Every structure is written in C-alpha cells, then in structure tokens.
Amino acid sequence: MGFKLVFLWTDLVLWALLAALVFYVWHVRRRPPMREKWAQVFSDASSMCSAVVLVVFLMAAVADSVHFRRALPSAGEGQQLAYDPRVESLLDLAMARQIAMREPSYSSPLAWQGFVKDSIATGGGTERAFPRLPHAGSHLQDPATQWAGDVTQRGLAGAALGALAAAAVIALGIALGARRQAMTWKAMAGLLWRDQTALPWRAAAVTFTLLAVVAGACTGWMGHYHVLGTDRTGNDVLYQALKSVRTAFVIGSLATIATLPFAIGLGVAAGYFKGWVDEVIQYLYTTLSSVPNVLLIAACVLMVQVFIDKNPQLFQTGAERADLRILLLCLILGVTGWASLCRLLRAETLKLRELDFVQAATAFGVGPLRIMSRHILPNVMHLVLITTVLEFSALILYEAVLSYVGVGVEPSMNSFGGMINLARSELSREPTVWWSVGAAFAFMVTLVLAANLFADGVREAFDPRGRAWRARLGTRNRATA
Secondary structure: OOEEEEOOHHHHHHHHHHHHHHHHHHHHHOOHHHHHHHHHHOOOHHHHHHHHHHHHHHHHHHHOOOEEEEEOOOOOOOOOOOEOOOOEEHHHHHOHHHHHOOOOOOEOOOOOEOOOOEEEEEOOEEEEEOOEOOOOOOOOOOHHHHHHHHHHHHHHHHHHHHHHHHHHHHHHHHHHHHHHOOOOHHHHHHHHHHOHHHHHHHHHHHHHHHHHHHHHHHHHHHOOOOOOOEOOOOOEHHHHHHHHHHHHHHHHHHHHHHHHHHHHHHHHHHHHHOHHHHHHHHHHHHHHHHOOHHHHHHHHHHHHHHHHHHOHHHOOOHHHHHHHHHHHHHHHHHHHOOHHHHHHHHHHHHHHOOOHHHHHHHHOOOOHHHHHHHHHHHHHHHHHHHHHHHHHHHHHHHHHHHHHOOOOOOOOOOOHHHHHHHHHHHHHOOOOOOHHHHHHHHHHHHHHHHHHHHHHHHHHHHOHHHHHHHHHHHHHHHHHO
16 A cells, blocks of 8 residues: 555544534434524524635645555565655645745745845856746746736636636535425526525625635646745745644634533533532632633643653654644643633523422432433533634634744644744844735634634524524614614
C-alpha cells in the first residue's frame, strides 16, 4: 500500500461528532415537535444562509481531518516498508500545487514579482528591482503586458465554471424537491421563484452561488498565482487560511462539548438538591469565575507543554504531538469554561423543581436521578443547545487570543490566531504586509458571523420566553405607533 492512514485524536473526535450529528438529525425527523422547531430555524433567510456557509467551512474541516502518511521508496526487496514522517490530509492533496509553489519570501495577492526589492544582475551590472517570482506567473512570457489580461481571463473562466456548478446543484435540488412533492420541475421552480415562503431557499441558493463563483475564480487562479499572496517564508496564505478552518472547528466544537458534562451535571444537581450541595457547587463556580481565564488557561497549557516535552517517545510524528496539545487545550477550555452555563441551568432547575409534574413525581416516590433525567433535563436542553451554538463562535475568537499571546496551539499547526501573531510585526513595516492578517480576519469573521446568525435562529426557535418577550415588544411598538 502506498500510504498509511493516521488517526489523530481530534480526527476521531470530529468523526464521532459528525456521527452524533447524523444520529441527531435522524432523531429529529422522528419527533414532530422537534422537527417543527428546526423547521422554524430554517424558515429564516439569515439562518439558512449562515447554514450554507457553515456547511462549506465544515467540508473544508472534514477534508483536512482525513490524514495519512506516504510510503517511502524501499531500497530493496524484503525490506520493511517505511513511511514519510510528514502527515498529510485530503486538503493537502487538493492544494498540492500551492504547497509546491513556495516562493523565496513575501509576494502580494495575485502578484508575479516579489514584494521587496533585491539586487538583480543585468547586462550592465547590478540594479535594485522587484525580482520575478519562481512560480507565480512563471507561465507568462512578458508579465508586464500579459499579467492583467491573464488574471482577468482565468478569474472570469473560473467564476463561470463555479456558476455553472452551482446551477447544476440547484437544478438537482429542484428536481428532487419536485419528485418529493409530486410536481413538475417547472412548477417547482416557479414556486421557489415566486412563493414568499420559499424566501429562505432562494437566499440559500444565492449564497451558494456566490460561494461557488468565488471558489471557481480562486480555483482558476490557484494553479498559476497565489490568490492571497505569501508570507515571510514564501508559503501560500490561502492554504494556511483553509488549514486554519479545521483548527477553529476543533476548538469550537470540542471545547464546547467538554463543558457540557460539568455544566449539566453540576447545574442540575445544584438546582434540584439545593442545601449544602447547592452551596458547594456555587462556591466552585464562583471561585472559578474569580480567576482570570487567560491566566488559568495559560498555567494549564504550560503544564501540559512540560509533559509533552518530557515524553517525546509518545509521538511518532510532529502532527501527533501538535494534535495532542490542541486536544488537551480543548479539555482545558472545557474544564475552565463551564461556570456560566452551570449558573444558568441551576436557575432553570430551581424553577422546574417547583412545578406540578416534578412535585407529583416526587410524591409517587420516583428517585432523584430519574426525576432529573426524565423530567428536568429534557426541559433545560433548549438552554444547552442555545448556549452551545453561541459558545462555538466565542471559543473560535478565544483561540485567536490565546494563540496571539503564545499559549494556544503549536506554531506548527495552522490557526487564525497563529497567522495574526506571525503577521503582527509586519503591520508596522513600510510598505505594509497586510494580506496575512486580512485573510485570517476575513475567514474568521465569516465563520464567526455565520455561527452567530445561526445561533440567533436557534434561540428564536427554541427559547419560548424570548419569543414571548419579542411578541410583547412588537405589540407595544405597534400600539405606540
């Protein structure tokens, strides 16, 4: 076999989360009340558009979560097969051209020459000029005259292919919808075009088309240029940004999941038992909230780093070492970040335990564990779901802050915070190298904004008190008007 699959800890956890997501979708489809709530989430145009963006980012993260090591050429027959110490992913295969196009140093987006002047030998001696890049634009005979036309032609051709691919996917979706609704293709297309209830689907189609056009244009440029330029060591910035998407998803999802056992268990127990149990748990999360999070997380990360440095024999590759650090970072974020959700669940449980159905279960002799699992936990899960979606985007920003101060992921692992940290010294130079920070900022803001908009849709559908408050507010505004 020419390769060996590598199963990193975070890969296994991400695939397990995807399996859990598929199971949850199957569970929702079998429960009409839950299906109606999620239908309400996707009936909002902004939620639908943000879901499309999140799915695209998730596909990049999944492609970067299938890792392998290539087999090295054997010296002779009978020798044991050896593998390359570098761990690659499917995303690396898709962007192999960008990895190979490593330039000597900085180059601006879509440039064919270096960003900094260098001494170039000419027929009459030496002169200071911008050197031509070894890879980007190397196919041009006369870059000074051909570059603008070539960039325009490749961008438009790629955008056109992206638009055609989006049109094919949308047409396939219309055909499947028409078959499901027992309608003709033309009638279904007209319904989606004119019906007001189909507005979210139209918005999703427009969002998907725009993403496909941008992706197509980038694909048209990628084979011959660096779309977002290169960094100090000549590496492609677009490749680094796409690799950072997986890190953001790992931090956002794993750290959020790690908070749930502490927050749910302690929050429900404190609210149900009250008394000394409540006082102990309140003391725990009050003490935890009193310690600055950055200092606490930094101390834990440094202790983890000492353990990793003292046990190098545990890792066959550098990727496994970096992967263990990010996994432990997620656990640290989970252990130190459960206080706010715990406080919220405690307050909700204090209210639920006084309701009639819980009092009736207690009167019939039902045990506390059964009451908490069958009567209280299902009635607080909407708060858990809303908080989980909101915390996802907050943890992505938190990772950027931690990497910026040097206690985040390892430098060998791409992350948005790492890109900003490496490029911050370049913002003060003249001329300014802005594209590394700009790319990290654009990708991170897009991901966080999509997550926040989707979280707003989830909160709108699953929080009954919020809906009631907004309904009263709308009635009051209409009465005032």
